Amino acid sequence: MRTLKDLDPRGKRVLVRVDYNVPIKEGKVQDETRILESLPTLRHLLDQGASLVLLSHLGRPKGVDPKYSLAPVAEALGRHLPRVRFVPHSPGSEEAYQAVGALMAGEVALLENVRFEPGEEKNDPDLAARYARLGEAFVLDAFGSAHRAHASVVGVARLLPSFAGLLMEKEVKALSRLLRDPEKPYAVVIGGAKVSDKIGVIENLLPRIDRLLIGGAMAFTFIKALGGEVGKSLVEEDRLDLAKDLLRRAESLGVRVHLPVDVVAAERIEAGVETRTFPADAIPVPYMGLDIGPKTQVAFAEALKGARTVFWNGPMGVFEVPPFDQGTLAVGRAVAALEGAFTVVGGGDSVAAVNRLGLKDRFSHVSTGGGASLEYLEKGTLPGIEVLE
DSSP, X not given: OOBGGGOOOTTOEEEEEOOOOOOEETTEESOOHHHHHHHHHHHHHHHTTOEEEEEOXXXXXXXXXXXXXXXXXXXXXXXXXSSEEEEOSOTTSHHHHHHHHTOOTTOEEEEOXXXXXXXXXXXXXXXXXXXXXXXXEEEEOOGGGTTSOOIIIIIGGGTSOEEEOHHHHHHHHHHHHHHSSOOXXXXXXXXXXXXXHHHHHHHHHGGGOSEEEEOSTHHHHHHHHTTOEETTOOOXXXXXXXXXXXXXXXXHHTOEEEOOSEEEEESSOOTTOOOEEEETTEEOTTOEEEEEOHHHHHHHHHHHTTOSEEXXXXXXXXXXXXXXXHHHHHHHXXXXXXXXXXXEEESHHHHHHHHHHTOGGGSSEEOSOHHHHHHHHHHSOOHHHHTTO
């Protein structure tokens, strides 16, 4: 993969694909994490005498929609870098091309949302060519979008000298350690709603790992497959055989699988609802399991002890509705407490838990791409990486 070490940006206008898909409320950016993560690459290029044209998506707009404008992001970025300006035209337009033509060294132009362009997600070659006019070199630093073969990720990279930014390089380096010669014992903690969302990752990691801890609603598909009573808990009925097969495969590979032993349950998902704790395989109707229980929190922390490599993706319960966030927070604390281990966390709720606990610095790597990190661990590469090789 070509990196910034291979690029001399002096006097060049460099097109950078960043990931500024950030939460915005009433015209203000609510969480600047992704903006802050992009700064090392941008400062490196500016310090070397480049001018910068930035491309990003925001949300999933259906055509041009002011609600998804990147204008608030430009304002937030301007607090961290001097000489930032927003170009309010569609990034593939003639107006945008004219606006960036006069950029001087040290100046930064953030263009409007790439998803306002109808050809972006189709990787339209004509749109990619219009993007390519905007710079003399291309830097991909949007790891969170590197699994999408879109015009601003892959299309333009084929048309300009292209390089991985520092964030992209950091992500690939950390995640590749989870696939290539990971230090043992190696534990994986997987959560979230559906087995089907994580099946590819589990299958690819199984031959490499020693312990698999399964939480979140997906655990109920495994528990039911083993004959447990799960009440009204979410179950993927069409994946019960798959769950049994995964458990058999884990056993044949010598992987120890840890499922919840107890759960915090309620009759409905809402804050302040009355909760009960049940054995995970004996949940009566009309209750549904909504978080791992206190015994499971202790058991999972115990199962993680001594691990030298840990990958965690996905919440242990309905994280966004207290009190069903406690299991996820407990797992965050348990992973953060491991001394000398290589620990990686990815996925929105898992990362949110780490940030809420103020323990980000206790993890070896906090991935900025949920879907991208899972796809990388499943396939060992991504469209955005292949195009830089």
